[in-house]
Amino acid sequence: MAEVMSVREQQRCTWEYFAVDLAAAAFASALVTPWVTAIDKIVFNKATTGASVMSSVRKWTSKPKATFASLFIPFLVYFGTYATANLFDSFNAIQHDLDPSIVCSTPAKFAATTTVSSSLCIFKDAYFSRMASGSPVPLLSYALFSLRDAVTIYASFNLPNMLAPKLAEFPFSSITPFAEIFKSDESRLKMAQLFMPAASQIVSTPIHLLGLDLCARQSWMPIRERLSVIRQYTSFAAPLRMMRVLPSFGIGSVANTGFRKSMMTQVM
Secondary structure, three states, X not given: OHHHHHHHHHXXXXXXXXXXXXXXXXXXXXXXXXXXXXXXXXXXXXXXXXXXXXXXXXXHHHOHHHHHXXXXXXXXXXXXXXXXXXXXHHHHHHXXXXXXXOOOOOHHXXXXXXXXXXXXXXXXXXXXXXXXXXXXXXXXXXXHHHHHHHHHHHHHHHHHHHHHHHHOOOHHHHOOOHHHHOOOHHHHHHHHHHHHHHHOHHHXXXXXXXXXXXXXXXXXXXXXXXXXXXXXXXXXXXXXXXHHHHXXXXXXXXXXXXXXXXXXXXXX
């Protein structure tokens, strides 16, 4: 009987861990979705129609109901990504009898979060591209969007855990005020979670712009002409996408980790 109760207790804890994973993902997603969606639309409108920031803002504010409804799909993207990462952390903790609040970095977690995030992001991009152009999204754009997301996901969920221990070895880590920032494992992890997703946009922004250009101009044209458009808009889009990824995979990741850790202490 004691063994049965032990199994039941373990199952109860497992379901509580999963409930925390989903709740933390929902809170973090709700926190970042409005800002990320606004920046996404600014970049999309600029790359496809040349619209200015102010014209995009005026368009959204003139239709508040449609603007609010447009947040649902981006919310699902981040909820699915955070929830997948959280669930893999819980599975890893249960399998190896670890503290469930610990964030892991495994190939399986990277593969799962990349697959989920890329699938949801591609669905989102295809949905908004069809709304804007009325044409099907080219297969090459799908491939480019997948590559873009793989770069961002790897930099957001795997690289911070690899980079954080090395931050203590940086020369400036002992200099005030950096010494305070890098004094603990937790603070170094948070710094890496904020920095790496933004830095990855140097690589992913040109990939993103090429995918958008293929959506907007589906007729054949020389690669040199497409690359000239990418060069033209990268200086505008890269800082915006860094600002975009800071809340989504920087602040969002930190918030997700913080919410999850705080709630896990209540159920452990």
